[in-house]
Amino acid sequence: MSDLLLTPENRFQKQIEARLKEDGVELSILNLGPTHPATHGIFQNILLMDGEKILDGEGTVGYIHRAFEKIAENRPFYQINVLTDRLNYCSSPINNTGWWMTVEKALGIEIPKRVQYLRVIIMELARIADHIICSSVMGVDTGALTGFLYVMQYREKIYEIYEEICGARLTTNMGRIGGFEREWSPKAFQKIDEFLNEFPAVWTEFENMLTRNRIFMDRTIGAGAVSAEMAMSYGFTGPNLRAAGIDYDVRVAQPYCSYEDFEFDIPVGQNGDCYDRFVVRNAEVWESIKIIRQALEKMPEGPYHADVPDYYLPPKEDVYENMEALIYHFKIVMGEIPVPNTEVYNAVEGGNGELGFYLITNGSRTPYRLHFRRPCFIYYQAYNEIVKGQSLSDAIITLSSMNVIAGELDC
Amino acid sequence: MSLTNENIQKALIGNFGMKVSEFHQSHDILTLEVQADALYEVIRFLKEDTAMNFNFLTDVCGVHYPDYEESRQFAVVYHLHNWFENVRIRIKTYLKASQPEVDSIVTLYPGANWQERETYDFYGIQFKGHPQLKRILNMDEMQSFPLRKEFPLEDQGRTDKDDRFFGRTGPNC
Numbered sequence: 001m002s003d004l005l006l007t008p009e010n011r012f013q014k015q016i017e018a019r020l021k022e023d024g025v026e027l028s029i030l031n032l033g034p035t036h037p038a039t040h041g042i043f044q045n046i047l048l049m050d051g052e053k054i055l056d057g058e059g060t061v062g063y064i065h066r067a068f069e070k071i072a073e074n075r076p077f078y079q080i081n082v083l084t085d086r087l088n089y090c091s092s093p094i095n096n097t098g099w100w101m102t103v104e105k106a107l108g109i110e111i112p113k114r115v116q117y118l119r120v121i122i123m124e125l126a127r128i129a130d131h132i133i134c135s136s137v138m139g140v141d142t143g144a145l146t147g148f149l150y151v152m153q154y155r156e157k158i159y160e161i162y163e164e165i166c167g168a169r170l171t172t173n174m175g176r177i178g179g180f181e182r183e184w185s186p187k188a189f190q191k192i193d194e195f196l197n198e199f200p201a202v203w204t205e206f207e208n209m210l211t212r213n214r215i216f217m218d219r220t221i222g223a224g225a226v227s228a229e230m231a232m233s234y235g236f237t238g239p240n241l242r243a244a245g246i247d248y249d250v251r252v253a254q255p256y257c258s259y260e261d262f263e264f265d266i267p268v269g270q271n272g273d274c275y276d277r278f279v280v281r282n283a284e285v286w287e288s289i290k291i292i293r294q295a296l297e298k299m300p301e302g303p304y305h306a307d308v309p310d311y312y313l314p315p316k317e318d319v320y321e322n323m324e325a326l327i328y329h330f331k332i333v334m335g336e337i338p339v340p341n342t343e344v345y346n347a348v349e350g351g352n353g354e355l356g357f358y359l360i361t362n363g364s365r366t367p368y369r370l371h372f373r374r375p376c377f378i379y380y381q382a383y384n385e386i387v388k389g390q391s392l393s394d395a396i397i398t399l400s401s402m403n404v405i406a407g408e409l410d411c
Numbered sequence: 412m413s414l415t416n417e418n419i420q421k422a423l424i425g426n427f428g429m430k431v432s433e434f435h436q437s438h439d440i441l442t443l444e445v446q447a448d449a450l451y452e453v454i455r456f457l458k459e460d461t462a463m464n465f466n467f468l469t470d471v472c473g474v475h476y477p478d479y480e481e482s483r484q485f486a487v488v489y490h491l492h493n494w495f496e497n498v499r500i501r502i503k504t505y506l507k508a509s510q511p512e513v514d515s516i517v518t519l520y521p522g523a524n525w526q527e528r529e530t531y532d533f534y535g536i537q538f539k540g541h542p543q544l545k546r547i548l549n550m551d552e553m554q555s556f557p558l559r560k561e562f563p564l565e566d567q568g569r570t571d572k573d574d575r576f577f578g579r580t581g582p583n584c
Contacts, residue, residue, distance in 0.1 A: 004543040007551070062548035069533075070557060074564050105438060235468055235522030246494075253497050344438050345470075345490060345501065356470055358488070371472040373490075381525040410548060 008046040008058035015048060015056070027055065030392070034063050038141060038396045041406030045384070045395075052391045057384040061377075065410040072370040076335035077103050077177065080370065085171035087374060088408040090133050091126035091351040092172045093162065098348035100175050101256060102357040106344045107177070107311065114302035115179040116258040117295045121192065122165065122174065123257070123348075124288040124295075128199075129158045130351030131239075131281040131288075134403040138278055139210055141400045142219045147206050154202055157195050164188040178312045179305025189296075196293060207282055217275060224386050224398030226272035234382040237375050238353025240402055243280045244272030250349040262294045274401040281403075311337055335365035352376050352403055376408040414462070414496040416441045422463065427453055433503075440490075442501040450487075450504045451514035457491060457500070458519055465491040465500060468516070471526035473534035477560045484508035485536055489516075506536060515541035533558035 003011050009029060016027045033044035042063040048056040068083045075083075084095040097119050104111060132155050136148040159169040165188050166174040166181065175181065210216045226236070231244040241248060247266045251259045267283035269276030305312050309328050318325035331337065341363050347356040356373030379402065387395040416434075419441060423431045430449035435442055445453045457465040469490040476484055483505040491500050506513055515538035516523045527538045528547040535556035538544055546553065555562060 002542065005545050062550075065548040067557065070562075070564060232467060233521050235520070235526075248494055253494070342437070343442070343501075345440055345499070347469075354469065356490075358470060358472060358490070360474065369472075369474045371470070371488075373470040377525060377529075378522055381522070 008060070011058075012046070012048040012056065025050065032395070038399070040137060040400060041404065041409070043380075043404070043406055043409060047392075047395075049392070052393075054387050054390055054392065054395055057387060059380065059384055061380070062410055064406055068411050069370055069372065072367055074366055076365045077337075077367070078332075080367070081175070082171070082173050084372075085173055086407050087372060087411065088130070088351055088355070088376070088405045089170060090405060091130035092170065093122045093126040093174050094130075094348060094350050095355065096172060096174045097123055097257070098346065098350070098355050098357060100177060101348065102344060102346040102359050103177055104306075105346050106340065106342050106359055106361055107338075108340070109178055109306055109308050109311065111179065111257075111306055112302045113258065113300045115304060115306065117299050118180060118184060118304065119175075119257045120259065120262070120295050121292050122162075124291045125158050125161060125192070125195075127288050127351055128285050129155050130403075131285050132158075134351075134400070135210075135278055135281050135285075136206070137400050138220070138274070138397065139216070141397050142216050144210065144213075144216065147209055151202060151206050154195070154199050157191070157199070161188060161191045161195065164191055176305065176312060178308045179303070183304045192292070192296070196289065196296075200289060203282075203285060211279065211282070219393075219397060220274035220278060220401070222271070223274045223390065223394040224401060226382070226386060228272065230382065230385075231272060231379075234385075235378040236353065236382070237379070238350065239280045239284060240272075240277055240379055241353065242266060243269035243276035245270055250347050250354050254347065256346075256348060259291075261298065262291045264291050274397050277401045337365070339363050339365070347373070350375060352405065352408065353379070372411055374408045374411055376404050377411070380404050380409055414464075414493060414498050419463065419498075419500065422460070423453065423456070426456055437501065440499045440501045442503065445502055445504045447504050447506055447513045450502075451516060451519075453502065454489065454491070454516050455519055463493070464495055465493045465498075467492040467494055468520035468522055468526075469499070471516075471523055471530060473530040473536055473558070475534060475559050479505075481509065482507045485511040485534060487513055487530060487536060510537075511535065512537040512539060514539050515544075517541055532556070535559070 012029050019025050019027050028049050030047045030049050031044060032047055033039040034042050044060045046058050047054050072080045072083060081096055081099055084099045085092040087095050132151050136151050139147040162172050163169050165184055166172050226244050228244045228246050231241050245268055247268050249266045252266060264287040267280045269280050313332055314325035314328050319329045339361050343360050345356060345358045347354045353375030355375060358371040359367055360369040362368040387398055420434050427449055430446045431443055433444040457463045469492045472488050474486040474488060485506040486503050489502040504513060515527055525547060527541055528544060530536050531538060531544050532546045532549050533556055
């Protein structure tokens with residue numbers, strides 16, 4: 001049996017004994033996590049340390065595994081949306097929209113232009129919220145708490161926008177098959193405008209505080225570097241891949257929701273280290289703001305949902321008086337919607353990279369199989385490879401710069 | 412030369428003959444079926460051939476088809492992506508129920524490591540040559556494979572905490 005199949009504690013114990021015999025150096029085992037303020041989520045790394053230096057490590061994940069793929073096989077499509085909220089909970093609307101788009105692709109539903117633009121706005125707001133957390137938490141982990149609290153106010157403003165649109169803040173459960181559950185209120189647009197007016201100045205201030213800060217640069221430049229080849233072979237996507245210098249972005253490679261209508265750049269880094277990841281995320285926030293502005297400007301007229309009575313609930317007033325509406329209402333609520341026999345893979349650019357949904361349907365009311373391609377799960381496996389040979393404090397900052405979200409990791 | 416479905420199909424059939432079959436366009440992705448014994452070679456060809464150049468492994472996952480014949484009850488699905496030409500491809504390989512086993516592709520794509528472990532964890536599919544094939548999301552002591560269709564979900568209409576209502580009759584913890 002290979003040593004790798006042992007539990008990490010036993011495997012490292014062997015190495016400790018071997019090293020002690022060899023030259024008398026005492027190595028030690030350190031449990032980083034499962035619950036530790038610096039891990040920002042529930043996952044454990046068992047590290048083999050030589051003083052401050054990490055010699056080897058193994059990540060043990062699954063502490064908040066909730067069997068979403070199994071649950072999804074027993075739920076109608078509209079009830080799966082709440083599961084996607086809980087993947088990357090820092091940017092739920094992206095997951096929601098990705099899921100609806102997968103279903104719409106499987107069912108062959110055309111989405112009105114206005115819905116696509118609204119979706120772009122909400123997804124880019126979610127991306128900003130996601131990057132606000134990641135970038136400011138990097139500040140916290142290097143000892144600068146102020147920036148975190150300062151920009152957190154603006155995440156709150158984004159949550160207020162969510163609230164205005166769907167009534168929820170963190171786990172949004174936003175949208176329906178074919179569009180949104182209700183028209184966006186004028187207040188929602190007003191709040192978006194306010195956000196767009198106030199936030200850029202704050203974000204500039206935040207960037208000024210950290211980007212050329214000597215302490216921050218010393219801590220992050222060169223720490224946790226990933227080469228482009230390594231990033232590609234380990235399945236990196238999203239800001240972490242782009243920081244390594246590869247300009248792959250699902251929004252550009254396979255435009256969905258009319259992303260092809262908007263002008264924006266893909267920021268890329270060079271060295272793939274913590275600093276580059278930080279800078280790339282910050283630059284993406286500016287691109288997102290640019291996209292939202294364009295979407296608001298070009299916003300077409302039209303309905304807020306597609307005209308698909310088979311899948312989209314009729315207005316409640318009609319259900320009481322109109323026979324047809326009652327039938328549709330009943331069928332949709334009971335999950336009796338026409339579903340073809342098909343297989344689709346649909347990907348969106350999530351906060352952390354390519355978030356994919358692989359859906360197999362067999363004509364029944366539930367998916368036959370639903371697999372989430374979670375970007376976190378795939379790139380986090382490279383973590384121990386990256387931190388090998390680094391000091392413990394670099395490992396912490398590497399972890400937070402990779403923006404590993406436990407909910408998405410464990411699914 | 413741009414990479415079209417016809418080119419891919421021709422090259423694969425030219426190199427692997429009867430081992431590759433069932434080419435069809437499923438929505439926007441070319442899908443094909445590969446026999447399990449040729450899987451490693453097919454993926455290596457798709458990755459290393461200069462015309463194919465599928466440089467990125469997007470996803471690996473398993474599927475259970477208990478209603479199919481014995482030799483096709485499990486499937487492993489690979490999604491590959493060529494970033495240069497922006498072409499995706501989906502490869503399905505069917506495995507027999509009594510001994511679901513397929514070659515690991517960790518040596519080709521290190522990113523397959525955890526994804527194959529996940530597939531093993533939930534379906535019990537063995538990946539030959541995998542360096543560390545052990546459970547990843549579930550606990551090590553678990554003995555069954557929870558995403559197989561016969562594994563029951565907790566009964567939603569339960570009235571008490573009797574373990575039989577949780578599908579916990581066996582040694583599954």
